[in-house]
Structure formats: C-alpha cells, structure tokens
Amino acid sequence: MSISLLGDGIFIVAIAWQVYSLSNAPTALAVVGVAMSLPQALLVLFGGVVTDRFDRRLVMIVADSVRGVAIGALGALALTGALTLWHILALVALYGCGSAFFLPSFDAIVPDIVPSDLLAEANALDQFIRPAALRLAGPAIGGLIVGSLSAGGAFLIDGATFAVSALAVARMQPPAAKAASVQSAGTALRELKEGFRYVRSQVWLWGTLLGASIAYLLFTGPADVLLPFLVKDDLHGSPQMLGAILALGGVGAIAAAVFIGQIGTPRRHITFMYVAWTASTIAVAGYGLAVLPWQLMLACLGFHMFDTAGLIVWGTTRHRLVPAEMRGRVASFRSLAYGLWPLSYALTAPVAAVVGVRATLVGAGVLGGVVTFAFLFLPGMRDPERRGLLRRHSALPEPT
Numbered sequence: 001m002s003i004s005l006l007g008d009g010i011f012i013v014a015i016a017w018q019v020y021s022l023s024n025a026p027t028a029l030a031v032v033g034v035a036m037s038l039p040q041a042l043l044v045l046f047g048g049v050v051t052d053r054f055d056r057r058l059v060m061i062v063a064d065s066v067r068g069v070a071i072g073a074l075g076a077l078a079l080t081g082a083l084t085l086w087h088i089l090a091l092v093a094l095y096g097c098g099s100a101f102f103l104p105s106f107d108a109i110v111p112d113i114v115p116s117d118l119l120a121e122a123n124a125l126d127q128f129i130r131p132a133a134l135r136l137a138g139p140a141i142g143g144l145i146v147g148s149l150s151a152g153g154a155f156l157i158d159g160a161t162f163a164v165s166a167l168a169v170a171r172m173q174p175p176a177a178k179a180a181s182v183q184s185a186g187t188a189l190r191e192l193k194e195g196f197r198y199v200r201s202q203v204w205l206w207g208t209l210l211g212a213s214i215a216y217l218l219f220t221g222p223a224d225v226l227l228p229f230l231v232k233d234d235l236h237g238s239p240q241m242l243g244a245i246l247a248l249g250g251v252g253a254i255a256a257a258v259f260i261g262q263i264g265t266p267r268r269h270i271t272f273m274y275v276a277w278t279a280s281t282i283a284v285a286g287y288g289l290a291v292l293p294w295q296l297m298l299a300c301l302g303f304h305m306f307d308t309a310g311l312i313v314w315g316t317t318r319h320r321l322v323p324a325e326m327r328g329r330v331a332s333f334r335s336l337a338y339g340l341w342p343l344s345y346a347l348t349a350p351v352a353a354v355v356g357v358r359a360t361l362v363g364a365g366v367l368g369g370v371v372t373f374a375f376l377f378l379p380g381m382r383d384p385e386r387r388g389l390l391r392r393h394s395a396l397p398e399p400t
Contacts, residue, residue: 001106002129003168004064007161009138009250010145011071013243014154015092016228017146018078022085024233025349029225031085033345036092040335041342043100048332049191050101052325056109061166063102068162070094071155078152100335107331111319113172123315124261127308128254135304136250143243195329202321203380204270205330208314211375212337215277218368219284221344222361223303226352227287230296234357241293248297252305260312269317270385273310274376278369280306285365288358321384 019029051059070091077083114122145154199205231237231245266272283306286299322330352360375381 001126001165001168002133004161004165005130005133006138006141007071007158009134009136009140009246010142010154011138011158012134012246013139013142013239014146014151014158015088016242017232017239018083018151018155019085019088020228020232021151022083022088027349028085029228030221030345030349032088032092033221033224034342035089036096037345038342039093039096040100040103043097044104044332044335045192045329046332047101047335048104048195048329051104051108051328051331052191052195056105056112056328057169057172059101059105060109060169063098063100063105064162064166064169066098067095067102068159068166070098070159071162072159075152075155075157075159078150078155083152103335104328104331107315107318107334108327110315111324111327116320119319120265120312120316121261123312123319124257126315127312128257128261131250131253131257131304131308134250135253136247139243139246139250141243143238143240146239191329195326195333198323198326199330199333203378204317204382204384205322205333207375207378207381208273209333209337211372215281215368215372216337217344218371219281219344219364221346221348222352222364223284223287225345225348226357226361227296227300229357230287230290231293235293235296237293245293245296245300249300249304252301252303253308256305256309257312260309265313265316267388268382268385269313270382271376273313273317274373276306276310276313278373280304280310281372282365282369284368285362288361288363288365317384 015032016029019032022028047059074083074088074091077087110122110126111119142154145157199209227245228242231242235241280303283299283303286302287296290296290299318330318334319327348360355363
C-alpha cells in the first residue's frame with residue numbers, strides 16, 4: 001500500500017497538469033473525474049459481493065493488475081505524444097473498474113490479518129501511511145517529475161507501483177480460521193440484499209453513509225477540480241507549487257494519525273467522527289478564501305488533518321462492529337457513498353461558471369459542513385457510543 005499510494009500521489013499532480021495542458025478549463029478535469037468515479041460507483045456493490053465470496057487477496061491482485069495496465073497505457077501514450085482527452089477518459093474509466101473491486105477487498109481484509117484489540121492502532125497506521133505517501137511524498141515527487149520531466153513519465157512510475165502492490169498482497173497469508181470465514185453461499189443478488197438489510201438495521205451505518213454521500217456531492221468536485229485551477233490560473237503557480245500544497249495536507253493527516261494512534265479510539269467515537277468531519281469539510285471553504293500559497297497550504301492541512309482523524313475512528317468502528325461475513329458488502333456500501341462523486345464533478349464547472357471559482361469553493365465547504373453535522377442528530381446515531389459497544393467488542397477473544 002505504501003508504494004502504491006506513493007504512485008497515486010504522483011498521479012494526482014500528473015493527471016491535473018496533463019488534463020489542463022490539453023484543455024485549460026475546469027470542465028475537462030471535471031469530465032475526467034466523472035469518467036474515473038462513475039464505473040467505481042456502478043460496480044462497487046458487485047465488488048463487495050465478490051469480496052465476501054472469494055479470496056480477498058486474489059480480488060486485490062486482479063484489481064491492481066487492471067489498474068496498473070490502465071495507468072501504464074496512459075503513460076505510454078503521453079510519452080509518444082499520442083495522448084488525447086478521449087484516451088484519458090477511457091483509461092481512467094478502466095482504472096475506476098479496478099478500484100470498485102480493490103477498495104472493498106482491502107477494507108474487508110484488515111480484520112482478517114489484525115487482532116481485534118489492535119484495530120485502532122492498525123487503522124491509525126493505515127492513516128499514517130496513506131497521507132505520508134498519497135498526500136505528502138507522492139504529490140511532492142509528482143510535482144518534481146512533471147515539472148522537470150513529463151506527466152507521461154509520472155504515469156509510468158505510478159503504473160509500476162501497482163505491480164509492487166500485487167506482489168506484496170500475493171505474499172500475504174491471513175490466518176486460516178479467519179480466511180475461511182469469508183466463504184459464503186447463495187446468489188449474488190441475495191447476498192447483496194442481505195448486506196443492504198444489515199446496513200439498514202444500523203443507524204450509525206446508513207446514517208453516516210447517507211450523510212457522507214450528500215457531503216461528498218457538495219465538496220468533492222470543487223475541491224479536486226478547482227484547487228489545481230486556482231494554483232495554475234489564478235496564482236500562476238507551477239506543478240511544484242501544487243505538489244507542495246497537497247503535501248501539507250499529508251502533514252496534517254500524518255499528525256492526526258499519530259495523535260489517534262497514541263490516544264486510541266475516543267469513548268464518544270461517533271460524536272468525535274462527526275465533529276472532525278464537519279471541521280474538515282468547512283476547511284474546503286478556505287480554498288476559496290485563500291489568496292496566497294501559504295493560505296492554501298493551511299486550508300489543505302486542516303482539511304486532511306480533521307478528515308483523517310474521523311476516518312481512523314470510523315474504520316475502527318466498522319471493523320469491530322460489522323460481522324466478518326458482512327465486511328465486504330458493508331465496505332462496498334461505504335464505497336457507494338462516493339457514488340455521487342461523478343455528479344459532483346459534473347456540476348462543478350457549470351456552477352463555477354455561474355457563481356465563480358472561489359464562491360463555489362466557499363459554498364461547498366460551508367454547506368457540506370452544515371449537512372455533515374446535522375446527521376449527528378439522527379435518532380439512534382449515537383447508540384453505539386452510549387451503549388459502549390466499541391469497547392465491548394474490542395475485548396472479545398480472537399476466534400480459534
């Protein structure tokens with residue numbers, strides 16, 4: 001994951017710069033965002049069923065192979081000068097198909113290889129490595145590669161990292177007793193319905209997923225599409241500047257991971273999640289208010305710091321409270337919370353054209369924060385923390 005995410009961090013800078021080089025308009029990057037996220041949204045529920053039915057390692061390896069081929073082809077076309085926007089759309093769509101299967105499998109396999117009483121620390125480690133590679137080192141390196149060499153070379157490096165990831169997963173050997181628990185029977189549709197019934201029975205699950213879907217609709221497109229545009233066209237910055245801004249987000253995420261890793265999961269974990277995510281979403285408004293690079297860095301730092309703190313606690317809550325045989329399907333519903341990303345990307349450019357880039361960012365951050373915080377007050381949302389379920393499940397003995 002460390003190597004693969006390093007490549008993904010390089011990709012974030014490379015794809016933004018490549019797309020804006022081909023078509024210097026937010027609409028182009030927005031369309032690329034739709035092409036990448038739509039296949040993932042359409043296939044992720046099926047990916048969850050596959051995750052619970054087959055060896056999760058095999059699913060991850062195949063998914064990594066698909067994604068590696070897609071990004072490698074992107075790099076080859078860019079280096080030969082043959083790359084067009086249509087090539088980018090097709091290849092990132094293939095990448096999104098692979099992600100639809102990789103993400104549920106990765107999420108579901110964590111409790112298979114980590115003892116229950118160490119899940120909080122494991123999720124903190126995950127959220128330490130993720131920003132260190134994806135948000136700090138990756139974008140910084142990506143900015144240097146794109147600025148000094150080319151986006152094509154950056155794509156090839158990212159494509160190679162998926163091979164490293166697949167080899168590492170192939171070497172993994174989950175305990176036999178836990179690996180056996182993922183076997184299931186029945187039709188895919190029946191299994192999907194079972195997963196939906198379980199999610200619907202848990203307010204903390206369906207409420208969080210629904211709230212996240214609406215919040216992502218509001219701020220994902222503006223943050224991903226308009227931040228690079230601000231750096232390139234408003235501040236007249238370089239790929240290195242964009243990489244540095246994103247890297248500061250990684251610093252914030254790392255700080256949050258270290259903090260949660262030390263203090264453990266808060267007793268009022270649901271409340272903590274929502275307060276952290278509200279602060280994170282409001283930080284998106286800082287992008288629209290910033291007029292200097294250091295202000296963008298500060299906003300990016302706050303966004304990723306609070307987001308990571310909430311994600312660590314959210315991951316630990318899911319891993320402890322969701323039954324093993326349901327993890328893949330629940331993870332797929334979690335990924336489906338990103339299902340409105342394509343619409344968010346599609347709406348970003350038209351909205352920005354009407355109200356302006358900065359007003360779009362400010363509105364997205366404020367509205368997203370209000371929506372996120374409101375879901376904390378759903379009846380039953382805080383029942384797990386009131387009943388102490390997380391502490392109770394962390395004390396359960398490991399299966400033999």
